[in-house]
């Protein structure tokens with residue numbers, strides 16, 4: 242498990258205009274230095290995927306998407322199919338982010354279909370799970386995570402087609418992070434679940450930590466057992482921060 246190559250994935254959320262291509266360019270320039278330590282992925286808004294992918298061609302940063310529709314095409318105004326994202330240059334798709342679960346009422350069954358849509362289009366699904374503050378306070382964290390893992394991960398998940406991102410909702414964008422001990426316990430729990438359901442593939446699957454990762458805490462978090470990289474929100478908007486986080490691997 243220690244041999245799993247880390248993945249540092251940036252989630253730009255609803256941030257970025259054409260002018261942001263320059264910041265992405267700075268990431269590409271610095272990426273060769275950290276490429277020995279981790280795979281790098283940036284998921285800009287869908288409007289920028291094509292421009293970023295063109296710039297990233299042959300470089301050490303991959304481009305991904307933040308969400309997709311489960312279907313390949315059809316009457317779904319405003320939605321974007323996984324095939325379209327891949328056609329634009331996405332090589333991975335985040336599904337089930339807590340902001341989609343909360344803002345759009347997305348549940349585990351839909352998220353599972355979206356992960357399958359990513360596969361249908363030929364790319365990796367990054368499935369997000371995580372408990373809210375209320376669930377944590379009520380001592381329900383492991384039950385919630387078990388339910389999300391059971392419902393959101395499709396049968397057929399492998400270490401190549403699926404990445405799990407553990408993102409405690411209360412740690413996202415708040416500056417709060419769990420202790421290393423808590424992260425170790427929860428990632429250990431997720432690893433046990435994955436190994437029991439997916440056997441050797443589960444043992445090799447990446448489990449990312451997400452929630453207020455920044456340059457100052459990245460090295461400590463990345464050193465925790467069964468933490469195989471990070472999903473980074475706010476700090477992924479700046480090339481210097483994003484690259485410093487990858488340096489921490």
Ligand code: PEP
Nearest residue numbers: 413414451452453474475
């Ligand atoms: C996220 O939204 O995936 C995230 C981890 O955000 P932040 O790093 O800003 O907490």
